[in-house]
Amino acid sequence: MELIDTHCHLYLQDFDSDRDEVIARAEEAGIRKFYLPSVDSGSFAALLNTESRFAGKCVAMCGLHPCSVKESWQHELSFFREWLEKKKFVAIGEIGLDFYWDKSFEEQQYNVFREQIRWALEFGIPIVIHSRDSMKETIQVVREMQNGSLRGVFHCFGDSLDAAHSIIDLGFKLGIGGILTYKKSSLPEVLKEIDMEHLVLETDAPYLSPVPYRGKRNESSWLTFVASKLAEIKSISVEEVARITTLNAIKLFGN
DSSP: OOEEEOSOOTTSGGGTTTHHHHHHHHHHTTEEEEEEOOOOGGGHHHHHHHHHHTTTTEEEOOOOOGGGOSTTHHHHHHHHHHHHHHSOOSOEEEEEEEOSSOOTTHHHHHHHHHHHHHHHHHHTOOEEEEEESOHHHHHHHHHHHOOSOOOEEETTOOOOHHHHHHHHHTTEEEEEOGGGGOTTOSHHHHHTTSOGGGEEEOOOTTSSOOTTSTTSOOOGGGHHHHHHHHHHHHTSOHHHHHHHHHHHHHHHHOO
């Protein structure tokens, strides 16, 4: 059985003391690849170092997280644009809109989101979207900019069936993680109505650990709990979940 963790932050300081062990545990659990989304310029060197150290396993993305859109947003945007021009990346991410923590830079978040979508279209790579308290607005931006070639994934999806259908209609995947295992989550009922071809799996490590580890630091090996829960919901084997979601990820990211 082979799985792909399509969204994890293994380069963060949370893993500095045991990164090798975390990746070894994940490989033992069947995780064959780890996609690393960026968040800001300050942690980007660590991201690239992790990709280099675990070449062929860890794969870097390039992008400015909406929560990192602050006073220096123009500098941050220039930083990532320069990197896009000198290195090949698998995706632009994670990008999007987040109105949960702070709406002080709402206009700038929109500007940064749209600009990075333009980059994705220019370089012909997918986008990985972060959306919190902004699903309707995020979908609208993607809809406005969808020219037929824009593709990607709504990371950490946990919204309604209507939102899922809107995302799928735009040609995007749903990134499914630990939320699926939570007792009060409505996601199991939503995914009963969604075909497997639209799903990829993720952990968002070190965040959003699945049951039975909720509240602890998340790690990629625990992707198996998400896969098992999805298998239960869809009444198929875990091996089939792994096969389909891995193929979906490969089709989306290209390797």
